[in-house]
Amino acid sequence: MEKISLQIDQHQIETERGTTIIEAARKSGIEIPALCYMNLEGMCIKNQPSSCRICVVEVEGRRNLAPACATKCENGMKVRTSSMRVLNARKTVMELILSDHPHDCLICAKSGSCQLQGLTNKLRIREVPFEGERNRFEKEVSPSIIRDMNKCIYCRRCETMCNDVQTVGALGAVNRGFDATISPAFGNKLSDSECTFCGQCVAVCPVGALTENDYTNRLIDDLNNPRKTVIVQTAPAVRAALGEEFGFAPGTSVTGKMASALRELGFDKVFDTDFAADLTIMEEGSEVLARLNAFLSGDKSVKLPVLTSCCPAWVNFFEYQFPDMLDIPSTARSPQQMFGAIAKTWWTEKMGIKREDLTVVSIMPCLAKKYECGREEFSENGNPDVDYSISTRELAGLIKRANIDFRSLPDSDFDNPLGESTGASVIFGATGGVMEAALRTAYELHTGMPLAKLDFEEVRGLQGIKRAVVDMNGFELKVGIAHGLGNARKLLNEIRRGESVYHVIEIMACPGGCIGGGGQPLHRGNSAVLKARSNALYEEDRSKPLRKSHENPYIIKLYEDFLGKPLSEKAHHLLHTHYFNKSK
Amino acid sequence: MPEIKLPQNKVDQLLAICKEHGNQEGELINILHKAQQLFGYLPDKVQCIVAKELGIPVSKVYGVVSFYSFFTMKPKGEHPISVCMGTACYVRGSERILDEFKRLLNINIGETTPDGKFSLDSLRCVGACGLAPVVLVGEKVYGRVTPADVERIIKEFE
Numbered sequence: 001m002e003k004i005s006l007q008i009d010q011h012q013i014e015t016e017r018g019t020t021i022i023e024a025a026r027k028s029g030i031e032i033p034a035l036c037y038m039n040l041e042g043m044c045i046k047n048q049p050s051s052c053r054i055c056v057v058e059v060e061g062r063r064n065l066a067p068a069c070a071t072k073c074e075n076g077m078k079v080r081t082s083s084m085r086v087l088n089a090r091k092t093v094m095e096l097i098l099s100d101h102p103h104d105c106l107i108c109a110k111s112g113s114c115q116l117q118g119l120t121n122k123l124r125i126r127e128v129p130f131e132g133e134r135n136r137f138e139k140e141v142s143p144s145i146i147r148d149m150n151k152c153i154y155c156r157r158c159e160t161m162c163n164d165v166q167t168v169g170a171l172g173a174v175n176r177g178f179d180a181t182i183s184p185a186f187g188n189k190l191s192d193s194e195c196t197f198c199g200q201c202v203a204v205c206p207v208g209a210l211t212e213n214d215y216t217n218r219l220i221d222d223l224n225n226p227r228k229t230v231i232v233q234t235a236p237a238v239r240a241a242l243g244e245e246f247g248f249a250p251g252t253s254v255t256g257k258m259a260s261a262l263r264e265l266g267f268d269k270v271f272d273t274d275f276a277a278d279l280t281i282m283e284e285g286s287e288v289l290a291r292l293n294a295f296l297s298g299d300k301s302v303k304l305p306v307l308t309s310c311c312p313a314w315v316n317f318f319e320y321q322f323p324d325m326l327d328i329p330s331t332a333r334s335p336q337q338m339f340g341a342i343a344k345t346w347w348t349e350k351m352g353i354k355r356e357d358l359t360v361v362s363i364m365p366c367l368a369k370k371y372e373c374g375r376e377e378f379s380e381n382g383n384p385d386v387d388y389s390i391s392t393r394e395l396a397g398l399i400k401r402a403n404i405d406f407r408s409l410p411d412s413d414f415d416n417p418l419g420e421s422t423g424a425s426v427i428f429g430a431t432g433g434v435m436e437a438a439l440r441t442a443y444e445l446h447t448g449m450p451l452a453k454l455d456f457e458e459v460r461g462l463q464g465i466k467r468a469v470v471d472m473n474g475f476e477l478k479v480g481i482a483h484g485l486g487n488a489r490k491l492l493n494e495i496r497r498g499e500s501v502y503h504v505i506e507i508m509a510c511p512g513g514c515i516g517g518g519g520q521p522l523h524r525g526n527s528a529v530l531k532a533r534s535n536a537l538y539e540e541d542r543s544k545p546l547r548k549s550h551e552n553p554y555i556i557k558l559y560e561d562f563l564g565k566p567l568s569e570k571a572h573h574l575l576h577t578h579y580f581n582k583s584k
Numbered sequence: 585m586p587e588i589k590l591p592q593n594k595v596d597q598l599l600a601i602c603k604e605h606g607n608q609e610g611e612l613i614n615i616l617h618k619a620q621q622l623f624g625y626l627p628d629k630v631q632c633i634v635a636k637e638l639g640i641p642v643s644k645v646y647g648v649v650s651f652y653s654f655f656t657m658k659p660k661g662e663h664p665i666s667v668c669m670g671t672a673c674y675v676r677g678s679e680r681i682l683d684e685f686k687r688l689l690n691i692n693i694g695e696t697t698p699d700g701k702f703s704l705d706s707l708r709c710v711g712a713c714g715l716a717p718v719v720l721v722g723e724k725v726y727g728r729v730t731p732a733d734v735e736r737i738i739k740e741f742e
Contacts, residue, residue, distance in 0.1 A: 169641020174650045185646040186628055193643070584632065 006077035020048075021068040021079055022055055032057065032081050033090070033119055035097075035206050036155035037069040040165065042462050042527030043484065043511060047160040047204075052153065053093045054119065057081045065089055087123075094123055097153055099130035101207075109146070110208035113522060116153060117207075137181060142190045143374050144197040144213055144367040144518075149181045152209040158182060158201035165511065166485040168317065170195040182209075194320040194582075198313035198485065198509040199367030199518015204525055212367050212519060215388045216398045222359045222387075223266045229351075230359045231269040232262050233339045233418070236277065237365040237429030237514035238392045240536040244521040244529075245396035246406045251532025253540050256411020261399050262363075263412065272414045273362065274421030276339035277428045277437070279558070280310060281549035283575050284332040284434075285441045286566035288504055292477075303328055305480070305495065305502040308434050310334045312372035313509035315579065317485050322492050323581035331576040335428065336362050336369055337378050340385030341574040343418060346562045355383055362389040365429070365517030368509070377577055391519025417554040423454075423540070423547035430534040431483035431513035432459035432466060435506040439470055439479070440548045447473040454547050460538070462512055462527060465490065467502075480505040483513050590629050597622055598630065602637040609638050612648055616655060625659045661696045661703035663741045665689075668718040670709030677730075678717035682706060684734040701741070 001016040008025050015024040023039070025032050035052035048069045056065040060078035065086065068079075080086060098120065105111050137149040154173075159182055162171040170193045174183045184193035202210045222230050243254040262270045287306065294302040307329040309315060315334075318325060333341070340360050348358055362369060369389040372378070378385045390398075399406050413419070424440050427433030436456045443451050458468040459481055466481040480502040482488045488507045494500040510516045512530035515537070516523050523529050541547060549555065563571045601618045605611035615634055620626050626649050635642035649655045667673075667682040682704075686692060689702050696703040712718050715727025719737065726737060 163641065163644075169643055172641065172643030172647040174643070174647045176651045176653075183643075185631070185642040194641075 004073060004075040006073050006075065006079065008079045009081055015073055017073070017075075019073050021057060021059075021066070021071050021073055021077075024073050025068065025079075025081060030081060032068045033122070034069055035115060035119065035153060036157065038155075038157050038160065038204060038525045040511070040525040040527070042530070043165060043464065045160065045164050047155070047157045049156050052097070052155055054090055056086060056089050056093070058083045058086050091123055091125065094120060094125055095128055095130055098125065098128045099132040100134055101153065102134070102150055103128075108151070108208040109211040109214065110205075114208060115206035133178065135178070135181070140189050140191075141213060142195075142197070142371075144370040145190060145195075145199060145202060146211050146213050147190060148209055148211075149183070150209075151207050152182060153207055154180065154182070155206055156182065157204040157206065158210055161200040161204055164486065166196070166198060166200055166317075166509070167489050168194060168196055168198070168321075168485060171201060196313040196316035196320070196485065196509060197368040197371045197518075200510060202367060202518050203510075203516070203520070203522055212391050212394065213370060214394055214397075215370070215390050216394050216401075218388060219361060219390060219398070222361075227357060228359050229268045229353050229357055230266070230361060231271055231343060231418075232267045232361045232363060233271045233273040233276070233336070233343075233386075234258060234262070234363040235273045235336070235365055235369075235429065235514060236426050236433075236537060237517060237520065237533070238363050238395070239540070240429060240515055240533040241365065241520045242392050242396060245393070246399075248407075249532070250529040251536045253536040254406075255540065256413070257406060257409040258395075259414055260409040260412040261404050261406055264404050264409075265398065265402055267361075269415045269418070271339070271343070271418035272421050273335050273339055273364075274425035274428070275418045275552070275554065276335035276342070277310075277425030278422055278549035278552045278555050279338050279342070279575065280332055280335045280428075280434075281424060281437050281441050282555060282559075282566045283338075283571060284308065284310075284330045285438045285445065285549070287330050287332060288438065289442055289446055290567065292503055296475075305500055305505045306330050308438075308504075308506045309577075310428070310434055311368070311507065311509050311514075312336075312366070313368035314485065314488060314507045316368065316371075316582070317488065317509065318492070319580055319582040321489075321583070322496070323583045325492065325495065326579040326581065328495065329579065331572075331578065333378070333575055333577050334369075334372065335425075336364065336372065336386055336389065337577070338575050339418065340373075340378065342558070344380070344383075344385050345574060346558065347418060355380070359387045360385065362386050363392065363395050364389045365392050365514045365520045366510075367391065367518040369519070392517075393519060393521060396521070417557065420552060420554040421544075422549055422552050423542065423544035424549045425552075426540045426544065427537050429514040430460070430537050431462065431508050432456075432481045432506065433513060433537065434508075435459045435479055435481050435504070437549055438504070438506075439477075441550045442477075443470070443472055444548065445550065446475075449473065451548075459506075460534075462530060462534070477504070478502050482506070483508045483516075484511045485509050590623075590627075594622060595633065598633055599637065602634060607637050607639070609640050612638060612640075612645065613652075616645075616649060620655060625656045627657060627659075656694070658694065658703075659696060659700065662701050663721050664703045664705065666705045666707045666720040668708070668710055668716070668720075669706045670713070670716075672709075672713035673717040676716045680731050681717055681719065681729050681734060684731040685738075688735060688738060702738070 005014045034055040038047040050067045050070040055068040057068045058080040140147040239255040243252040309329045373386045424437035464487040470477045515533035516530045631645045635645045719726040
């Protein structure tokens with residue numbers, strides 16, 4: 001790459017030809033503000049519609065101000081990012097954006113983490129001289145996502161996530177002029193579109209246009225209801241990100257503090273989704289081995305590869321977009337749902353609690369989990385296995401609201417029996433983690449020999465699609481891993497064309513896996529944050545005395561006391577599911 | 585919106601149009617033009633078929649349809665009426681003519697009468713400013729129209 005040099009403010013900068021001004025500036029530590037620009041470096045995808053015009057800079061010799069996000073650096077260029085002219089223009093642009101933006105910041109769900117609010121403050125805008133017409137779009141409340149397009153600033157980041165990263169295509173720019181907005185086709189609701197509720201649009205929205213459907217008030221009601229037993233399960237990825245909301249650096253694991261906080265909030269039992277993740281490995285791993293053995297012995301009715309089914313957004317994706325392949329994914333329910341099913345049968349029976357008196361709450365890095373709780377097949381006589389799910393962000397908000405000093409909380413452990421877990425389940429939260437956990441168990445169950453090395457480095461990392469061949473004592477097991485639904489689509493198209501070479505494929509809808517979920521502290525496309533969170537999970541795995549799901553003593557006991565063995569009739573009834581064709 | 589069943593022969597023609605254009609995403613606007621000629625408008629179903637054939641999300645197709653004012657998702661009347669609101673026609677009183685059409689047909693711009701006979705639109709200049717104000721009904725041009733003429737024009741087509 002050809003090197004060029006240019007001057008940005010006082011700094012002489014060397015960069016590669018083709019770099020935009022905003023990138024060159026950022027690499028040198030000069031932050032040019034922007035609202036629409038988003039660079040997903042890990043995915044080689046950029047959102048730069050140059051629509052917000054906040055990043056305008058002065059380039060010597062040019063008549064007009066230039067958008068730094070879309071103007072390439074040239075040799076000898078002189079750029080000023082904060083001249084009087086630039087500051088005035090930036091202020092006017094902000095005033096125009098604010099002229100039709102609601103001013104209800106005090107009660108907006110994004111207040112405090114809104115980039116428009118932050119920039120308004122930074123630019124010290126204290127009045128809006130233009131009082132314009134306001135849009136009156138109807139607010140949509142879906143089980144997972146709330147969409148208030150009156151707050152949209154047309155940055156189109158959500159559209160980039162939905163179309164380019166996830167290839168879901170639910171959201172697009174529609175209408176023209178003042179009526180322009182971002183919407184599913186025909187002005188439909190998200191619930192009536194192919195939306196998977198992955199929440200990646202929420203993860204990047206700079207303003208309050210896209211937020212999660214917040215269930216914390218319902219939770220407070222239940223916690224204060226003396227007739228209810230309220231128990232909680234926490235997903236693996238939550239512990240690796242919750243700390244960020246309390247000033248810990250990304251990648252700080254706060255498992256023990258989280259358990260203490262949940263106890264202080266008044267949950268009767270603090271359990272762990274990780275327990276159910278170990279259970280998932282038992283069921284899914286056994287299913288993989290059964291299908292693999294049948295296939296290898298020539299059974300033509302068995303299809304390979306087996307696809308994982310832990311991720312509800314991914315389940316939605318194939319139900320809408322690949323209805324011809326509903327028989328390929330594993331029938332195993334997600335860990336969240338396995339937990340709910342066991343809690344509301346085995347545990348209630350053991351404790352002598354009536355199903356109706358038990359509330360199962362999950363803390364998830366995910367917005368699709370909110371929707372998943374409501375799927376009809378996961379309930380009995382209208383009583384859901386998991387009552388509702390709240391996100392990592394909502395939990396952080398609740399801890400702050402309850403005046404709990406999170407940073408100085410002591411560490412504590414989860415309750416038993418549904419809180420015991422192995423290292424294999426902790427890594428479920430990172431892309432490749434489910435595969436690695438499954439390999440640890442499948443290898444030992446298949447070969448009957450102990451695994452020499454537990455770390456499968458080749459399935460780790462943030463590469464979009466990972467492939468590995470694992471020697472199962474003579475048999476070469478080929479595995480594939482994709483995170484981000486756009487990558488998943490590539491592997492699915494291979495299967496559709498009959499070109500897939502894999503025996504097992506793990507798919508997670510969100511970039512990085514659950515650690516980058518739509519319910520986590522907003523990642524806003526920053527892959528360094530994802531990397532740090534994933535490291536935290538692998539670190540926790542290493543520190544666990546037990547690191548293989550089938551060695552979890554409470555899982556062994558659960559099978560002895562209640563389920564019999566993996567894939568038993570009872571296990572099928574409680575821990576497996578079926579899929580629906582949702583294509584139109 | 586009521587469920588509309590598209591006649592199979594027209595659906596076949598639509599598929600042929602897509603194929604003619606190589607099922608290419610870049611041909612979307614051309615395909616929609618022809619589809620609108622074929623159906624008279626672009627209902628949801630037509631857009632879904634085009635999206636499927638081109639392998640693109642239907643939200644993208646709808647984005648294009650809702651952006652360009654030429655495309656319509658409402659069926660046009662048997663006799664589409666267009667009142668010119670270009671500068672010349674406007675200063676010579678075309679707004680009062682448009683109001684008269686609205687009053688007599690009891691519809692707004694962009695709407696169609698319940699019997700499907702008339703639809704009402706405005707347009708910008710048909711290049712016959714000497715005849716201002718101008719009204720088009722289908723291909724027929726009426727010049728120097730006054731509000732009093734409107735009823736007579738409608739009667740011609742009833």
